[in-house]
Amino acid sequence: MVMVGIDGSDAGARAAAYASGLARRQGARLVVVFVAVPSLWIAVANPALVLAQEETFRELTAEARRQVRRGADELGLSVTFVCRRGDPCTQLGRVADKVRADLVVVGADGGRWRRWLPGSMVNRLVRAARWPVVVVP
Numbered sequence: 001m002v003m004v005g006i007d008g009s010d011a012g013a014r015a016a017a018y019a020s021g022l023a024r025r026q027g028a029r030l031v032v033v034f035v036a037v038p039s040l041w042i043a044v045a046n047p048a049l050v051l052a053q054e055e056t057f058r059e060l061t062a063e064a065r066r067q068v069r070r071g072a073d074e075l076g077l078s079v080t081f082v083c084r085r086g087d088p089c090t091q092l093g094r095v096a097d098k099v100r101a102d103l104v105v106v107g108a109d110g111g112r113w114r115r116w117l118p119g120s121m122v123n124r125l126v127r128a129a130r131w132p133v134v135v136v137p
Helices: 010-026 040-045 049-075 088-099 121-128
Strands: 002-006 030-036 079-085 103-107 133-136
Touching: 002 010, 002 088, 010 030, 010 049, 010 103, 010 133, 030 049, 030 088, 049 079, 079 088, 088 103, 088 121, 103 121, 121 133
Parallel strands: 002 030, 002 103, 030 079, 103 133
Antiparallel strands: none
16 A cells, blocks of 8 residues: 655645556555644634634645545546644654555655755654655655
């Protein structure tokens, strides 16, 4: 089973395209994980904005689900869509463990050098080393 993490970014879209093609060629199931990162600053600065953030999260999730379904139908793939909220590395790791992923695909998070900084999501995910990780630029 191939698992891919998406977040609405171009890098996430490239990772999804790569994972979809790989799953199709291998005849594997694809699990697409959408992770939204809530802003703690919004809750601190203006608690009333938490409702707006929640609505935005729901809209982004619905749009991601529609895009995943459309792509799965076009490619004839068996896809499971999972939505999580929180730290991307932690959430992707939890889902990968739960679904027993054979491979985790993610997009590069940021510029060429940022992804290799000690605290970057990609670096932390690769260092977890419980599954092979493919980083799509």
